[in-house]
Amino acid sequence: MTTETAARSPKWRLWASKADIKATPYALVSPYFILFAIFGVFPMGYTLYASLHAWKLGGADPAFVGLDNYKFLLFEYDRFNWSVFNTLGMFLLATVPQLVCAMLVANALNKRLRRPMLWRMLILAPIVTSVVAVGVIFARIWGQEYGMVNGFLELIGMEKIDWQAERWSSWIAISSMVDWRWMGYNSLIFLAAMQTIPRNLYEAATVDGATPRQQFWKITVPQLKPVLIFTVFVSSVGGMTLFVEPMMFDSGRLLGGTDGQYQTTAMVLVDILRTHGNYGVSAAAGWLLFLVIGVVAAINFLIVNRIQGNK
Amino acid sequence: MHLLNRQHGRIALAATAAGALALTAAACGGSGADDDGLTEDGKIELVVSLFGTFGYTEAGLEAEYEALHDDIDVVIEGDGVNWDAEYRPTLETALETGSGAGDVVGIEEQGVVQLFSNSEHWYDLGKDYSDRASDYVDWKWALGQSPDGTQVGFGTDVGGMGMCYRKDLFEAAGLPTDREELAAAWSTWDGFKALAQQYVDADTGVAFLDGPTQLQNMLLGQLAGQGDGQMYVDADGNLTLDSPAVQESVGTILELHEMGAIGNFVSWSEEWIAAQAEGGFAVMPCPGWMPSGVIEPNSGPDNAGKWDMAAAPGVGGNWGGSWLAVPAQSQHPEEAAELAAWLSAPEQQVKVFEAVGNFPSSPAAQADPKVADSTNAYFSDAPTGQILAASVQNFPPLTYSYYHPPVKGAVETVLNGVVDGTFAPEDAFTEIQSAAEEAIELAGSGL
Numbered sequence: 001m002t003t004e005t006a007a008r009s010p011k012w013r014l015w016a017s018k019a020d021i022k023a024t025p026y027a028l029v030s031p032y033f034i035l036f037a038i039f040g041v042f043p044m045g046y047t048l049y050a051s052l053h054a055w056k057l058g059g060a061d062p063a064f065v066g067l068d069n070y071k072f073l074l075f076e077y078d079r080f081n082w083s084v085f086n087t088l089g090m091f092l093l094a095t096v097p098q099l100v101c102a103m104l105v106a107n108a109l110n111k112r113l114r115r116p117m118l119w120r121m122l123i124l125a126p127i128v129t130s131v132v133a134v135g136v137i138f139a140r141i142w143g144q145e146y147g148m149v150n151g152f153l154e155l156i157g158m159e160k161i162d163w164q165a166e167r168w169s170s171w172i173a174i175s176s177m178v179d180w181r182w183m184g185y186n187s188l189i190f191l192a193a194m195q196t197i198p199r200n201l202y203e204a205a206t207v208d209g210a211t212p213r214q215q216f217w218k219i220t221v222p223q224l225k226p227v228l229i230f231t232v233f234v235s236s237v238g239g240m241t242l243f244v245e246p247m248m249f250d251s252g253r254l255l256g257g258t259d260g261q262y263q264t265t266a267m268v269l270v271d272i273l274r275t276h277g278n279y280g281v282s283a284a285a286g287w288l289l290f291l292v293i294g295v296v297a298a299i300n301f302l303i304v305n306r307i308q309g310n311k
Numbered sequence: 312m313h314l315l316n317r318q319h320g321r322i323a324l325a326a327t328a329a330g331a332l333a334l335t336a337a338a339c340g341g342s343g344a345d346d347d348g349l350t351e352d353g354k355i356e357l358v359v360s361l362f363g364t365f366g367y368t369e370a371g372l373e374a375e376y377e378a379l380h381d382d383i384d385v386v387i388e389g390d391g392v393n394w395d396a397e398y399r400p401t402l403e404t405a406l407e408t409g410s411g412a413g414d415v416v417g418i419e420e421q422g423v424v425q426l427f428s429n430s431e432h433w434y435d436l437g438k439d440y441s442d443r444a445s446d447y448v449d450w451k452w453a454l455g456q457s458p459d460g461t462q463v464g465f466g467t468d469v470g471g472m473g474m475c476y477r478k479d480l481f482e483a484a485g486l487p488t489d490r491e492e493l494a495a496a497w498s499t500w501d502g503f504k505a506l507a508q509q510y511v512d513a514d515t516g517v518a519f520l521d522g523p524t525q526l527q528n529m530l531l532g533q534l535a536g537q538g539d540g541q542m543y544v545d546a547d548g549n550l551t552l553d554s555p556a557v558q559e560s561v562g563t564i565l566e567l568h569e570m571g572a573i574g575n576f577v578s579w580s581e582e583w584i585a586a587q588a589e590g591g592f593a594v595m596p597c598p599g600w601m602p603s604g605v606i607e608p609n610s611g612p613d614n615a616g617k618w619d620m621a622a623a624p625g626v627g628g629n630w631g632g633s634w635l636a637v638p639a640q641s642q643h644p645e646e647a648a649e650l651a652a653w654l655s656a657p658e659q660q661v662k663v664f665e666a667v668g669n670f671p672s673s674p675a676a677q678a679d680p681k682v683a684d685s686t687n688a689y690f691s692d693a694p695t696g697q698i699l700a701a702s703v704q705n706f707p708p709l710t711y712s713y714y715h716p717p718v719k720g721a722v723e724t725v726l727n728g729v730v731d732g733t734f735a736p737e738d739a740f741t742e743i744q745s746a747a748e749e750a751i752e753l754a755g756s757g758l
Contacts, residue, residue: 140581144575145576257733276753
């Protein structure tokens with residue numbers, strides 16, 4: 001018995017150790033993928049199924065309608081196409097200045113400062129502020145009659161602006177809200193990346209007589225490329241699913257102003273679901289939004305990828 | 312208990328954004344009972360699931376009922392939850408899936424027709440409590456029924472209407488400030504328009520009305536009630552935008568707008584809230600729960616005594632109000648029905664009125680001196696009890712279509728757009744037509 005076991009054991013052990021090497025990594029990462037399958041893949045598949053059916057809350061049983069829900073959104077429901085336009089517009093208006101400012105702020109924080117921790121904490125403060133509180137405050141700042149911005153405009157002798165009434169003005173107001181919240185987050189990420197750039201690059205550049213500005217553009221920015229791709233990607237997804245800020249700007253309504261001036265696609269999706277109880281069309285809007293995000297993220301990746309490491 | 316409940320608008324907003332969280336909490340029911348609906352010590356647990364402010368906690372009714380019934384454990388949930396953003400979607404899902412609803416649930420007027428449309432979801436209260444019809448005015452009792460005549464809900468409160476106005480701003484424009492005099496002067500809508508014109512001519516630089524939508528809802532309700540009771544959509548789901556009621560109400564709004572009498576304050580917006588403190592408009596239609604629940608906290612102690620309340624133009628009106636119903640999925644429907652009947656009884660309606668100001672829907676409760684003789688100190692001691700009771704007495708019954716909420720939302724958005732200059736007044740009807748058609752297509756027979 002003992003000898004038998006002893007004789008068999010190496011073979012068995014070999015098999016077990018092979019299995020261990022091959023399977024254990026998968027077993028260890030599997031919880032995430034199991035959860036992802038349940039809460040990610042399944043809902044997406046179910047949404048796809050819903051989007052191909054006429055399906056209303058309290059209505060008849062779902063009936064297969066093919067791509068009718070998509071056709072309705074793309075060719076009949078004007079609000080949808082406008083919402084994509086609004087979302088893209090606000091994304092550009094919010095993200096470009098946001099990332100530029102974040103990089104400049106990070107560059108400033110990367111210099112020798114007194115109490116660097118204090119400054120970094122302050123930069124991060126907006127991100128821990130409740131978005132509802134931010135919405136209420138910004139709705140007051142950009143208010144037509146009692147808003148702070150209009151107060152300044154009047155002070156310098158200009159006309160008041162009804163910020164919610166026009167497309168461009170409402171976009172500016174909402175972008176300011178987005179930027180205020182997310183600029184600090186991005187600048188901290190940039191700052192962390194900047195601190196990994198080897199000092200000797202700058203020292204060599206200084207010896208060669210490069211100005212701080214030249215150093216920023218020719219060393220810092222190219223070295224930040226991987227992080228830049230990350231922040232652009234995260235901002236793209238965040239910007240394309242913009243929801244709470246414009247909703248709060250319209251006091252919690254989902255129509256984005258009187259004519260959908262700042263109604264984002266995420267708001268259209270929720271409005272169709274909540275106000276009209278229409279699962280089918282709402283699910284179709286979700287899938288269209290998913291495709292738009294994919295396209296935008298791909299374009300952004302291509303653009304950012306053009307920053308050359310050696311320039 | 313109203314669309315955007317009498318809680319501060321801000322709280323409603325906070326609730327909206329916190330939606331996901333509260334939704335989960337509400338869906339899980341948070342009950343300590345097992346599947347048999349009993350607590351560990353063998354009592355029957357009845358979950359009362361509410362939104363906004365029903366006032367049952369404030370009036371101490373939970374403890375009172377438990378003292379009367381040894382074997383019952385009442386759990387009140389959801390106070391302060393927003394009706395439209397969280398409560399209604401959660402309840403609809405619970406009814407569809409057959410589990411997760413409370414034993415007694417509150418339903419807001421905006422949702423009665425939709426939620427009561429399927430009587431299979433509800434326990435028939437008419438079996439044992441049909442005699443309670445005598446507690447209510449006819450329309451309040453009738454709205455609690457499903458289309459096949461099952462009694463689904465007991466009415467709790469109503470939102471009788473008056474006009475809240477700023478005496479100081481009226482005086483500055485040379486208008487009468489006495490509430491009796493005003494009620495007489497605007498007893499007709501022509502009288503109201505004449506006062507609006509007089510106010511605008513005085514050119515005080517302050518808007519007359521707050522915005523277009525509250526007046527539209529009150530006027531449409533009156534006109535529809537005098538006609539066939541239908542507002543934007545008829546019983547078959549067809550738009551009735553050509554009806555005299557819609558044409559005349561929207562026409563009046565456009566007329567007042569061109570006169571310059573309507574302010575650019577969207578109801579429940581931050582600007583609207585600020586305007587109440589700053590004196591940004593002089594008058595607005597006011598449901599019974601608004602003076603103490605909305606205007607007083609928004610305007611603050613500095614403006615005490617500047618506000619007053621007068622009877623509304625025309626035949627009064629109603630905005631908001633709720634029902635209690637028992638879902639068929641309840642483990643103890645008979646006990647739940649008994650609790651719902653008790654909570655909505657006239658005596659309890661009076662206690663709720665005293666606690667939080669919800670105006671009773673029962674004429675007996677309205678006649679109670681504690682209600683009828685009530686005055687509002689902040690509103691210059693206006694006899695609010697009398698004004699509100701009179702407005703619901705005269706109020707004609709309305710038919711709420713299944714599609715009323717989305718179409719109403721579409722119309723309101725266009726009217727706000729006319730006032731903020733997005734749409735030209737002459738295009739208003741075209742815009743209303745297309746927005747309403749889209750709403751019907753999405754919610755209705757289309758996709």
